[in-house]
Amino acid sequence: MDTDLEKQEGLHEQQHRLEEAESPHFSKESFEQDIESSGSDDNGITLKRTTSRKPPHPACPRCKQGLTDEEGEPCHDHDGFETDPNIVLWDSDDDPARPMNWPMWRKVCFSITASCFVIATSMSASIFGPATRITAQQYGVSHEVMNLGITLHILGFAAGPLIFGPMSEVWGRTIPLWTGLFGLGLWQIPEAVASNVQTILVCRFLQGLFGSAIFAVVSGMFVDIWPPITRGVGLGLSSTCINLGSTFAPIIGAYATNHLNWRWTAWLTLIFVGLVGFFGLLIIRETFEPVLLKRKAKRLRRQTGNSDLHAKFEETPIDIKILVQKYATKPVRMFVQEPILIFCTIYLTIVYGTLFLSYQAIPFSFRNRGWSPSVSYLPFAAVTLGIITAGILFSIFTLTWYKKRWLANQGAEPEDRLPPMILGAIILPPSLFWLGWSQDTHWASQVIAAFFVGLGLLLIFIAGIVYIVDTYLIHSNSAMSIHIVSGTTKSSSIGSAQDSETVYLAL
Structure with missing residues (x-):
């Protein structure tokens, strides 16, 4: 039953990708331009279709072995697709090599590991x-200057996605993913041994720059491996982890x-x-189908000696001009042209x-109660519990309604995903009011407010x-890239550490 459902979801997904050209969510011209360069949707299926029967495909193992279908007819797996036999x-x-067809255990392990990234x-x-x-005391600078370590890290998040997001649509997901994780770890070392403020601040910025690569590509990886229904659970897991790390780390x-x-x-x-990184080496594999088909074509050329075999993705050479005009500017073009992306990003x-x-505001509030500096961060456990609860509720919503x-x-x-957002929009404002209002009441009231x-x-x-x-589906990495750039830049202005205590004291 589950297998039939996944196949049904996959067929609907292919049809949805074909209909994207007519969708108001993304311009037809942009969609056709992208498909012309890649030659396939993100399921690896060439989008030019005809109704006539095509000859056996030389790159298909079933065709080469003369295998037939259940009715005794020659292999027709490639019927209706590109006529070029090469x-x-x-x-x-x-095909089990397609990430969408991976076994469930592998998808689950992959999703958990990617979420740990x-x-x-x-x-x-x-x-x-x-x-x-x-x-700040150790290096003789003000607290506001030292708080730049947080703000610059956020600004690093804003700088990276415009590089790493489009990169993932050219060279695949794993290259920017591993580049980001390696850079994130590498720049922890000079921070840990730093002897001056400047070194710390530069390292914090570079950590954010490289770390943003992970944020920029993970959503696309989930699109590559999960059909529509279960994709919501996978993306819910990664979104929960984004905020989970931010709340338990303090x-x-x-x-x-x-x-x-x-x-x-x-x-x-x-x-x-x-x-x-250790577990990632064991589990993480490339998921971007155009790149996987390109690798398959390279392998078949070597095995068969047929130099004409190629993936559709290889028909358009990638040079600096194409990288800049098509990929590097794509997130910006989407942000300018797409009202959905604009308003979602603002909210x-x-x-x-x-x-x-x-x-800064929560621990500062509890320090005013006389709590020690380390204990004053414990109320973040309530925020963490609220985040975990939200992730569970979203998964239940996805698998039921x-x-x-x-x-x-x-x-x-896509709008059918939004009911939890409506519920969250109802819960958040009174919870913030409760959190601020309960400053002079028992601490438990403020902790409960933090949960909500x-x-x-x-x-x-x-x-x-x-x-x-x-x-945006096939364009999701570019959409998420510009969302991260714009969102983190503005978030650093709204929630910068320099301002939070000032606002708290003023109120």
Whole structure:
């Protein structure tokens, strides 16, 4: 039953990709331009179709072996596709080499590992927060100057996606993913041994720059391996991990700073990056189908001696001009032309900025109650619990209401992902009011409010991310790139560490 459902989802997904050219979500001209260069949708299926029967395909193992279908007819897996017999395609829709056809256990392991990559990035962003006071005293600078370590890290997030997002649509997902993880870990070392403020601030920026590569490509990897229904669960997991790392890292940073040394905030991040990288080497594989077909064509040319065999993706050579005109500027063009992307980014920016604002405001509030510096970060555990709860609720929503709607209508609109966002938008404002109002009441009331803040924040965040991905599909990495660039830039203004305590004291 589950296998039949996945096949049904896959067929609907192919049809949806074909209909994207007529969709108001993305311009037909842009879609056709992208398809002309890649020659296939993100399922690796060539989009030029005819109704006539095509000859056996020399790159198809079934054709070469003379295998027939159940009716005794020659292999027709390539019927209706590109007439050029030298175009390398998948052996069939069920080809196990296609990431969409991976076994469930492999998809689950892949998704968990990719989400750990995300945790490493978000952990690096906020673990330094508790160390800003001590480092400011050590190097003789103001607290505001030292808080630049957080703000510059966020600005690094904004600089990287315009490079790494389009890169993933040319060279595949794994190159920017591993580049990002390696750079994130590498720049922890000079921060940990830094002897001046300048070194710390530069390293924090570069950590954000490389870490943004992970944020920029993970959503596309989930599109590559999951059909529509279960994709929501996978993206929900990664979105939960983005915020999970941001909320539990300050707790770790506070205890490391007060009981070890502030430099351990960098060493602990490096250790976690190393562990994630180790498991990633065992589990993470390329998922971008045009690149996989290109590799398959290269292998078949070597095995058969037929130099004419090629993937459609190889027909358009990649040079600097194409990289700049087509790929590097694509996220910016999408942001200018797509109202959906603009308004989603503005809303999610406000939400994410609220989370960054809480990094300093929540512990500052509890220090005013007389709590020690390390203990004052423990209320983030309530925010973390709210985030985990939101991730579970979104998964339940996806596997019940959304699945039922998808099956009833033989598909679903991207807007069908948004009910959790509506719920989160109802929960968040009164929760923020409760969090601020309960300053003079028992501490438990404020901790409970923090739970609902985390719950509301993530319901909005997950639904928004999944909505963007479902809307743009094959263009999702570029859409997410410009979303991250614009969102993190504005979030650093809304929720910068320099301003949070000032606002708190003023109110």
